[in-house]
Amino acid sequence: MRALLAAVLSVMSFAAIADEIDDAHKLAVTGRDAYWNCLAREYPRDSNKSMTDQEFTALIATVCPSERQNFRVSLIDFLSLQFPKDDADKHLTTANRAIELAQKDIVTAFVRRKAAAR
Template sequence: MRVLIAAVVALTASVAMADDLDDAHRQALAGRDSYWNCLAQEYSRDRNEGMSGEQFTALIAGACASERQNLRVSLVSYLSMQHPDVDAGDHMTTANNAIASAQKDVVTAFIRHKAASK
């Protein structure tokens, strides 16, 4: 009987952990989507027409601060749950690299669009 109870407790804990991981994954995806949507809004603003690539890069680096932080926190949380044996600093580096990649993609699109419109 004790073995059965232990098995049920272990199974329940496993299901709860899977649910927590799924929730963390959904939150990380929502954070990503929110950040990308904010960057897209910055990209499409009329005030960007006369900006140089360097000016737009600086704008994007400072834009969407709360969305960026939410993405960072939710991604680090998800990665920490998914890979608890990995150093938290490595998860932070991964999150920061994802943010840098998103910024680079938006800036690259801006520069290409600007070059094509000349």
């Protein structure tokens, strides 16, 4: 009977953890989308058309601070649940790299659009 109870509790615990991971994943995806959408709103602004590539890169690094932080935190939370044995610094590095790549993609699109307009 104890073995059965232990097995049931183990399955219930696993299901709860899986739900928690799934919820954290959804929050990370929502955070990513909010950050991307915010960056995308900066891309087409008329005031950016006269910027140099370096000026636009600097701008993108500073815009959307709350969305960027929400994405970072939600991604770290998800990674911490998904990979609990990994070091917290590794999760922070991964989150910061994801933010870097999002910024790089927007800047790349900006540079290509300017080059095509010439």
